Amino acid sequence: MDPLPFLERQRSGRAALPWRETSPASGALKECFGGLERVRLQPSFFDSAGRKRRNARNGGTGWTWHLETLCCVRPEANVMIRALIAVTLALTAPAAAQNTRSLDGNVSPPASIDQLAWLAGSWVGTGMGAEVTETYSAPLGGRITGHFAMADGKGGVAFTEIVDYVPVGQSLAYRVRHFNPDMTGWEDQTGKPVVFPLVAIEKDRWFFDGMTIERTGPDALVMWVKITEKGTAKEVPFRLRRQR
Structure with missing residues (x-):
């Protein structure tokens, strides 16, 4: 200024x-x-x-x-x-943008899996300083299934995820399980995925509890994830483009 x-x-x-x-x-x-x-x-x-x-x-x-x-x-x-x-x-000065939200005991809004059908395809980009890739299926059986991988910067993979978007009542939730390169799971002790219920939909943004998908173009998106490290929460962007 x-x-x-x-x-x-x-x-x-x-x-x-x-x-x-x-x-x-x-x-x-x-x-x-x-x-x-x-x-x-x-x-x-x-x-x-x-x-x-x-x-x-x-x-x-x-x-x-x-x-x-x-x-x-x-x-x-x-x-x-x-x-x-x-x-x-x-x-x-303008307030810092809040890219993620919490459900905080509220009820998830009505939503249909077809509203996320545009995710289908293979996406590549960066997040947390590393190369990442994510692939989603078209809606099948009422859900969208996908997988995610992050490079370790040494020619290998740091970790992978299996994810899906599923109906919960009249709304949606995002679910994820994490895996090490040897396929041992981060959630093996519980056997349950991490679940992000839907909080709100605003134009081209889908707010899940602690995770947001922002469609920034026909073949571009930013996924914001709220990560807490040593008691400090921060919002981390993953910027992806669809491969044709």
Whole structure:
């Protein structure tokens, strides 16, 4: 973001002209600057590369230019201005997108397996810094079945999965079992798959509990998986394209 359009204030003698607000941050900054005797914000203070220019009117007044605060203020006000701008930019910055959701005890929405028929085919891409491949069948017997493999970066396979999308009542769920290269299963002790019930469908996104499929094109998708490591949860994208 170019910092200069945030605010402009010009001086005429000792009387400041009105503010020209050009962003949501202007109101908060205006409140801060309102109590200062002499404040100037002029694009002419900076060149096209954002470097400070010398300004003859600054000589001998005790005022200093601060690119990070976008203003010319008394030195003792610098800390207050910097703190306010940091808070203002944090409040006006877009919130980080949430790509996965949790069912949280709610009821899964109605859905049909045919809504995911577009998954049929072989997909290749990357995820967690490795090459991955995934293949899905067309709907058969009310479900879609597939398998997944991730390369280990050494010419072998790190692990594989058997997956399916199945009807559960009037809704759907995604199920997966994981296997080591020797075909021993991660879920062998329970003999049960990991189940992700459907949470919501919004346009080209299918939210399962902790896993989301986002169709980004006719032959492109992103699968977001919520992974918890050492008590910290993060959303990991797997970006895939269908092979023709």
